[in-house]
Amino acid sequence: MSSMHEYLDALRAQLGSADPALAQDALYDAEEFLQAAVAESPGDPEALARAIEAYGTPEEVANAYRDTERTVAEALRRPAPPPGRSPLARFFGVVADPGAYAALFYMFLALASGAAYFTLAVAGLSLSLGLAVLVVGVPVALLFIGVVRAVSLTEGRVVEGLLGMRMPRRPRVVPHNGNIGDRLKSWFTDYRTWTTLLYMVLQLPLGIAYFTAVVTALATSVWLVAAPVVQLVTGQPVVRTLDAAYYVAPWFMPIVMAGGALLCVLTLHAAKLIGRAHAAYAKVMLVGRPVEGAPEATTAAVPYGTAV
Numbered sequence: 001m002s003s004m005h006e007y008l009d010a011l012r013a014q015l016g017s018a019d020p021a022l023a024q025d026a027l028y029d030a031e032e033f034l035q036a037a038v039a040e041s042p043g044d045p046e047a048l049a050r051a052i053e054a055y056g057t058p059e060e061v062a063n064a065y066r067d068t069e070r071t072v073a074e075a076l077r078r079p080a081p082p083p084g085r086s087p088l089a090r091f092f093g094v095v096a097d098p099g100a101y102a103a104l105f106y107m108f109l110a111l112a113s114g115a116a117y118f119t120l121a122v123a124g125l126s127l128s129l130g131l132a133v134l135v136v137g138v139p140v141a142l143l144f145i146g147v148v149r150a151v152s153l154t155e156g157r158v159v160e161g162l163l164g165m166r167m168p169r170r171p172r173v174v175p176h177n178g179n180i181g182d183r184l185k186s187w188f189t190d191y192r193t194w195t196t197l198l199y200m201v202l203q204l205p206l207g208i209a210y211f212t213a214v215v216t217a218l219a220t221s222v223w224l225v226a227a228p229v230v231q232l233v234t235g236q237p238v239v240r241t242l243d244a245a246y247y248v249a250p251w252f253m254p255i256v257m258a259g260g261a262l263l264c265v266l267t268l269h270a271a272k273l274i275g276r277a278h279a280a281y282a283k284v285m286l287v288g289r290p291v292e293g294a295p296e297a298t299t300a301a302v303p304y305g306t307a308v
Contacts, residue, residue, distance in 0.1 A: 224260025
């Protein structure tokens, strides 16, 4: 191949049906390696050819990344539940599922991250538009877009770590040919820059909803379990109003406590379901497809901690 442009286009074509996060990592690694190899021998017309020969053909590189991805996914996959396990055991088994607690933690974290993302998005967009008529507006806008791209990568790592969805581990590549203007233009024309910005704005209402749901459900379940015990120990009513006090009948206490424990289990199941839905949503918004017009990925990453 006569140019890095042709090599990366060929690699992109070979990765057309791969997971878009995997394709983003592979393209970034290939460009970084080739650029470093060429920089070591400036002015040498054969430097690129030697680098390509050392790195491998696009087909070889694409197959190597797919094989590595399958190996890692297999190593991180939880063992399948033993055969013959009853539905009741599977239902209550969520209590010992680390993925449920990771999703629950993400729902707590989403409020803080949503507030930070929303503040960055609104402040950066307002500042960029307000300074657009001035010379200083251009570097401010570029800095803001750079922050958006950094948030995309950072949030992706959080989503992969807590929710198990395969996300990029490398930044998105910029055009490997052309001047600095072409590279900067690619930031603004990349639709994923704007979907990431939308993700940052929407993360605040989602974070509020997640946090409110989790706190309400867990607080209610803890109260249901603890209230009868507190009543027995202190003699205080479980509910007190201005003109009345309400006690739990002794025969009804086990039912109330069992209801609290059941609500806790249901909360863990709900957290897992919400975590899976949010992970899929984050992948669409932050990653999208590896290249405009490429076929959709046919192999999705198996969420870590998910038995298949």
